[in-house]
Amino acid sequence: MSAPETTSSAAAVEPPAVDVAIVGAGYVGVPLAQVFAEAGRSVVLLDVDAERVAQINRGESVIEDVPSEVLARLVSDRGLRATTDYDVLRDAGAILIALPTPLSSQREPDLSILLGAAREIATRLRPGQLVVLESTTYPGTTRDELLPLLEEGSGLRAGTDFHLAFSPERVDPGRTDWTTKNVPKVVGGIDEASTEAAARLYGSAIDEVHTVSSPEAAELTKLLENIFRTVNIALVNELARLCQRLGIDVWEVVEAAATKPFGFMSFRPGPGLGGHCIPIDPFYLTWKAREVDFQTEFIELAGRVNRSMPYYCRSLISQALNHGAGKALSQSRVLVLGIAYKPDIADVRESPALKIVELLQGAGATVSYHDPHVAAVTELGLESVPLEPAAYDAVVIVTDHSGIDYAALVEEAALVIDLRNATGPAGNGTAKVWKL
Template sequence: MSKVVTIVGQGYVGLPLAQEAVRAGWKVFGLDASELVVAKLNAGESHVDDLTDDDVKEMIENGYVATKDPSCIRDSDVSVICVPTPLGVAGAPDLGAVESATRSVGENLKQGSLVVLESTTYPGTTEDICIPILEAISGKRAGRDFYVSFSPERVNPGFPEYGIKNTPKLVGGLNEASTEKTVEFYSTFVDEVVPLSGVKEAETAKLLENTFRHVNIALVNEMARVCHELDIDIWEVIRGAATKPFGFMRFTPGAGVGGHCIPIDPNYLSYEVRRRLGYPLRFVELAQEINNTMPEYVVDRAAERLNSEQKAISSSTVLLLGVTYKPNIADQRESPSRPVATGLLKRGANVIFHDPFVSNWDLENGDKLDRVDNLDEALQKADLVVMLQAHSSYDVPALEANAKAFLDTTGRSLEAANRI
């Protein structure tokens, strides 16, 4: 008889995990609080970029069931929690979904089963928040009657080169037995599972990874601004530095940081450092400050670019290309293109957009921007084209050649003067 796993939260993280577990022969329940998500999945429709409808259909053929009913946990040998961890009031971590998912697990916990938290969160969440909930509700003892680990998710939507199978998986268990059981579970479908000494180490490793990206993006964004002032081509600088085979990692400037991880996760760390130790995690706060200024910087550069064409931003049409937070996916969460559009509108520009992945685009205040379908016509209409996300379907040199004026935030433009 195959073993049973319930994966709580069937989003960008939980659904690809469910796919790999199904492939490895697990009986998988995809538990989700959203009726719409459950209905779509059971109808064979994918709602995340990395899986196609055919992938979901194949999962169903192999026994996958999406459900809103947590009673599936009663039969599950493993429960993995992959629910959102957004920011709440005043930028504080919002663990509402983690707490409610943990309650669902606690209410249905099977003796001897394993519970793994994958959601990104601050150190201490598994032991100080999840375990007390699980123990209080189930009446069982963690580490003895059931096992608990934290294992951070490392998915990178839109980049198929590294998926769940070939990305090493970190595991931090509450005790040795928990670590062992978790390693055993993930080893059925992940090539390399790396046990760490404890739960908090695994929680913090994830935050270090994301903070590392956040800080290095901020560094290169600041370098881009300084280089522009000094009339130095930052993209050539990066191209040169990146030839060093050791001690340097290539990061590139852009319109800001977006997505579900980089703009949010380091806050979980800095919030907890301030709360527990009473002082700021300065690198994180500085990186935040720098990265948050980038959308306005792009607006300034757009105005500068129009000025060099003797045009005022207030009487210009600006076409934004690519409004998602990274290339070749539809995910718009925390995309810096929103504050860019808002900044341009504030200065009186007529803003239109094109994105092959996005049909409707709302700004923070709910305003909708006009989407253009015909790129050639839009190029004729636009006084300035701003490339925000270089989806691979965009032929950047051709777009640049046909635009009245071009500003590229992605480093693809052939003209140094057109790049931020």
Template sequence: MLTTENELQLNSIACELIEKFENKTATVGVVGLGYVGLPLSVEKAKAGYKVIGFDVQEEKVAKVNKGENYIGDVIPTDLEKLVYEGKLMATSDYSFLTEVDAVAICVPTPLDIYKQPNMEYVESSAKAIAKYLQKGTLVVLESTTYPGTTEELIKPILEETGLVCGEDFFLAYSPERVDPGNKNYNTKNTPKVVGGSTPECTEVAATLYENVLEGTVHRVSSPAVAEMEKILENTFRNINIALANEMAILCNKMGIDVWEVIDAAATKPYGFMPFYPGPGLGGHCIPIDPWYLTWKAREYNYHTKLIETAGEINDSMPDFVVKRCMEILNEQGKPLKGSKIVVLGVAYKKDIDDYRESPVLPILNKLSDFGAEWVVIDPFVKEFKFKGRLQKTELLTSQLIEEADLILITTNHSVFDYELIINQSKSILDTRNVIKDKNIKGKCYKL
């Protein structure tokens, strides 16, 4: 038996697993090799563990095994070196789960058309793990989800094997915290929250992360607390962005510069945190996560009014952007139909290649509905899926700028030549405030 600092008595199975984590003899698995799973796999391998990545997409498996990187937050040379040294491999054969001492589930948790959680990827992953679950294994769910998923969905599936959670195997939830493109915080140094199904589960999972990450590991009392804190993080941002967006709409009606208003408010050293408006929300987390809670709240006969209102405001921003396009073109005596629009950026934020849930997609859809001709420029995204078909992006040229009736800045990539755009364009709608003090009346318009 092992006694931890908080006097928790751990059984021999937990002690043996903790010892493997501390002396780096454990083999760890990661199910799902996307934006969360691949960076996590790399960090675990860099920490000294043998890592096996699992994915149903053979293309991803082949790329990892060749040392070919496809995720922006992974350093290509790190991946190549780890694969070459045999510390990291990928497979679509889930029977290799029998070789792991710990496995993290990092699969998508999308919403369906009714904004309800689609848990098929999590459920299928849990069933695959259960099929090969060994005594003394740690299972950690990292995918963002609704409170209760770990113990209501995953735990029963794993216990169908006859193994007992907290005694024979260990189960925890530890939410991913990935901010693509963030130069200061990444998988390695971002603090980690861990909540296990039992205190033993929490301690075993926390020990693994403490031996992988530089960021602090914060233990909470249950998976549900960890699941809820992740939802709170992104709901907080969703609601505050909605407030900024609503202020932008009102300021536009009143002839006030919302960006100047926010900058002025940000001078207050307490009680205010600046959030900024934009063309809408993008990425896998902020536009989606609050709806998990809204769905779960119905089980308790509670209506999340504030969260849903924020979602409605943010979802309406693409309409507002297209309306602004119409107004700007009308000032020039041009209808939106037949006008040439150069859209700068399809990625949901600057300097990344991720366009998941990008608000630019509904903007393009609405521009098409009104008969506008558009072309997308994005040096980070070579092609994107639009209405079920792949659409290629183009290079920004002087000719494209000069021929455009309107330049629409939807992503403020730092590599765009904004001086060229300002000098050679007829008119600009800047939804990201990248033009700032270069606002030229009658030519450059803000959101």
């Protein structure tokens, strides 16, 4: 499909050599490239990591959600390719930005990666192109931050010479039921024509597109989705801590409440939040709210509860060792089972397991980890060890990967601290199993 028409001389521009250029070949960019390539669009991925680019061009996937055999077919049969050269953007009909937007050490939005890329894009921008930001951020980023940079660097006007929109990524790594293709795509442009252009583009490859009135509405939509989860997880985490004092099994309570067919949505307690969205997204909104002299007290409270969970779990582990094995944490060998932030993936971004390992080491424990999906964690200086439960004073289940025989684990281990209810019935009524 050629570049979307605009209200100016942009309509006379030559059709693009590339339909879609995606800036960022990560957890968002590669699945996006897959769906567009499978829909028959010509796609190029742009990334600053030369090794990653070389891997993609060899058909070797860097993302679990897009297997290498799928990527290799798209590279060989559909012409999907990757590059480090920003000049490729000159020949693209649409430029999708899927770059990290992390938090600073002060828990404030850090847009440096995004804005740096925007400056590079601006010098290559030409009339008739569509630019869409997919990176999670606070309301106003597209219009107040991205738009001025694109206009200043290109000499073009957004809405007149090129289209500009925001469409939040909704990737949940490891899922096969809901993917980039069948999760509805929310789109909001800086004007009606930009919204329509973005909706046409995504509609050519994604099953359903939902348009909103502005990029600000689309930006806040993404934050609401994950803040909803953050708040409800905080609620059940707080309940889990109360249940410990009351001597009630929180897992039994959650399971029972989930039988109600209306008015209740089940969330499970755990050792904290992980991933690239849920632990981070609330801070985008609380930061933006302070700009307009508004305190998001409910959201900030949920953040405090969830951030405290690794510390609570460290105390629970210490208590279990003391009372269950008669050992001090500082004299114990502890195996952390699962270092990824969620089951059956290799993603360790913001994983609560990292903080738990750090806290256990800080208390003097000798800590190892086993994770069938994560061979090594360089920031911890650790590599995954074989699963030999009997070799440790305690096994702490932080991530409940499938494929682990938890009943056998309970049999072999001297002590199990189960933070995910992975042991299920095998851990119920067993003195050597402590549950969150």
